[in-house]
Amino acid sequence: MNVNLDDMLSYNQRFVEKKDYEPYRTNNIPNKRTVIFTCMDTRLVELLPKALNIQNGDVKMVKNAGAILRDPFDSIMKSILVAIYELQAEQVIVIGHHDCGMSHMKTEAFKQGMKHRGISAETLQTIDHAGIDLDREFAGFHSVEESVEESVSVIKNHPLIPDDVGVHGLTIDPETGKIDLVTKGQ
Numbered sequence: 650m651n652v653n654l655d656d657m658l659s660y661n662q663r664f665v666e667k668k669d670y671e672p673y674r675t676n677n678i679p680n681k682r683t684v685i686f687t688c689m690d691t692r693l694v695e696l697l698p699k700a701l702n703i704q705n706g707d708v709k710m711v712k713n714a715g716a717i718l719r720d721p722f723d724s725i726m727k728s729i730l731v732a733i734y735e736l737q738a739e740q741v742i743v744i745g746h747h748d749c750g751m752s753h754m755k756t757e758a759f760k761q762g763m764k765h766r767g768i769s770a771e772t773l774q775t776i777d778h779a780g781i782d783l784d785r786e787f788a789g790f791h792s793v794e795e796s797v798e799e800s801v802s803v804i805k806n807h808p809l810i811p812d813d814v815g816v817h818g819l820t821i822d823p824e825t826g827k828i829d830l831v832t833k834g835q
């Protein structure tokens with residue numbers, strides 16, 4: 650069931666009228682000088698900040714499916730660089746989670762789903778001919794710890810990351826919020 654956009658907009662009108670935004674007022678510099686890179690999983694939307702005592706204004710948070718970072722110039726890496734150079738972030742924390750959808754990603758079924766939704770074989774072929782390998786682009790992972798380490802390694806070894814930026818890796822349990830350390834930077 651998707652929420653009707655009109656309902657969202659009328660809720661928003663009341664939110665602003667009642668000044669419900671007041672407890673959330675802050676600025677764009679992260680109080681904790683931290684960038685968090687995590688998964689877009691629905692279970693983490695409120696749980697992750699609560700589990701780490703993160704309030705509005707405390708961190709920059711970037712997300713994608715699986716907290717997977719493999720390409721040193723994808724949009725996640727660009728956001729991390731902006732957070733460091735423009736917004737005073739001093740450390741990066743990658744947080745993967747157990748039971749992640751990307752840990753059992755089947756790219757064949759994924760492509761079948763596209764076909765069922767009306768994406769033509771020709772379109773998929775054109776993308777393939779353009780040199781874009783969907784199996785590679787949407788590859789998931791087997792071990793969340795290994796995946797977190799890989800993402801940490803792309804950030805830590807990035808040529809544009811200054812040496813004094815700490816890069817850490819954690820996992821979170823999406824049921825209990827329990828955090829485990831994977832790798833600790835400086």
Ligand SMILES: [Zn+2]
Pocket residue numbers: 688689690714715716746748749750751
């Ligand atoms: Zn996930």
